[in-house]
Amino acid sequence: MSFPRSLALCMGLFCCDLAQAASVVFLNPGRSDEPFWRSYAEFMRAAADDLGMELRIEFAERDNARMLGQARAALLGPEAQRPDYLVFVNEQYVAPEILRLGQGSGVRLFIVNSTLTDEQRGLAGGPRERYGNWIGSLVPNDEEAGALMAEELIRQQRRVQPQGGIEMLAFSGVKQTPAARLREAGLQRVLAANPDVRLRQLVYAEWDRGRALEQARQLLPRYPRVSLVWAANDAMAFGAMQAADELGAQVRGRLHFSALNNSPEVLQARVDGRVDVLVGGHFTLGGWALVMLADYDAGQDFARFGGADQRARLFTRLDARQARQLLKHLQQPGYGVRFRDFGARGHPDFSGYRFSLSPLLD
Structure with a gap:
């Protein structure tokens, strides 16, 4: 044949x-x-x-x-x-x-x-x-990603605090990485355009959840008027969120958190409203x-x-609907x-x- x-x-x-x-x-x-x-x-x-x-x-x-x-x-x-x-x-x-x-x-x-x-x-x-x-x-577009998070955090806070006096904490990654440096540059560009927003402290949590948790346990009580937490990835955001949860509902309730990445955990947190600003795509x-x-x-x-x-x-600011849609694609x-x-x-x-x-x- x-x-x-x-x-x-x-x-x-x-x-x-x-x-x-x-x-x-x-x-x-x-x-x-x-x-x-x-x-x-x-x-x-x-x-x-x-x-x-x-x-x-x-x-x-x-x-x-x-x-x-x-x-x-x-x-x-x-x-x-x-x-x-x-x-x-x-x-x-x-x-x-x-x-x-x-x-x-x-x-x-x-x-x-x-x-x-x-x-x-x-x-x-x-x-x-x-x-x-x-x-x-x-x-x-790492610099743009840092700016997207900062801009949206500030915009959300101005809804409840239209006047000055807004305070922020920032958690960056490994200092010797271009991604961390560029995301910080985006943050600093937005802060320069919003001089009434005060960055109380920026720390390097090295992309690590546990390290951010330990740092946030010290920083959140030190700066009781902070309302915004900018984090250069999702793991550090979750560490800071855990520290806020430990301090009680009053502290957790006044804080807006940003995160960056597309893990199923952070996408679900955006869907549930636990993360206020999410940027992802890279x-x-x-x-x-x-x-x-x-x-x-x-x-x-x-x-x-x-x-x-x-x-x-690639970096895109994701609302709850988009986070839900991305979760579905990740499973295909x-x-x-x-x-x-x-x-x-x-x-x-x-x-x-x-x-x-x-x-x-x-």
């Missing part, structure tokens, strides 16, 4: 596609049990499956030495085992060392979330300059980066559609997203990337 010619041709093309599937290693700087970085990895896996890419994710468990070891293995290991692409984050400013390791490896490098700082670029240059195999980057960034790499691998250089360095306006296989629809491949009229959280809010 012989296969029909058309079927044999289709099978041959399918096998050819499998043989040529682009391979990607992502150096995940977070912990494997950390909700944000776990959801980030899951969204990337959904994108890789839809795009026909091979993806391996290495968790650094927030250990920079471990991350550099993973980079070294991917870039300097046996040539036949090296990936086509290495995707990584400039977490605690390690990117220049990874770029150096990648020289001559044949692996193309792509940075997500936090790219080189201006000072680092002064030494290393930009994509496709000193390091020719560093092909690009995709980062979110857990999708790694998946969108794979769309760009799939285009590049197919000969459609993403640099033609917005440059080698790109910024996606592949998140209900056709990633191939967002790239240049197969779209002759493609004019640029328009990555956003919108596909998960419909």
Whole structure:
């Protein structure tokens, strides 16, 4: 019995596609049990499956030495085992060392979330300059995220306190991370435009719930007139909320909390009204980066559609309805997203990337 010619041709093309599937290693700087970085990895896996890419994710468990070891293995290991692409984050400013390791490896490098700082670029240059195999980057609008939270917190407080005298506490992440620095910059920009709002103290809780809890136990009694709590991620917001709950309903009732991220816990808290301001969306960034790499691998250089360095306006302020809708999408296989629809491949009229959280809010 012989296969029909058309079927044999289709099978041959399918096998050819499998043989040529682009391979990607992502150096995940977070912990494997950390909700944000776990959801980030899951969204990337959904994108890789839809795009026909091979993806391996290495968790650094927030250990920079471990991350550099993973980079070294991917870039300097046996040539036949090296990936086509290495995707990584400039977490605690390690990117220049990874770029150096990648020289001559044949692996193309792509940075997500936090790219080189201006000072680092002064030494290393930009994509496709000193390091020719560093092909690009995709980062979110972190500064805007910090501003979105601050603006909405202040707006809500002005409903009950239209005159001055508003006081705020702020919980930021790891000081040596670009994301924390940029979100703080957004906060400070809004405070400068609202001089009657006083930031009593900003502390670094290192993205950690327990650390924020201990800090808030000291800060909330110290500043009894504080009404706004700005937190650069959801874990720190929950830590501060727990400290407020411990102080009683009177303290908890006067406080408005912001949070950032898209864990099921924080989405449900927004639905329930326990979180007053929620900004999210950047857990999708790694998946969108794979769309760009799939285009590049197919000969459609993403640099033609917005440059080698790109910024996606992923951070969105979520109301209760949108938080509920996002919760539903998180439970769908592949998140209900056709990633191939967002790239240049197969779209002759493609004019640029328009990555956003919108596909998960419909």
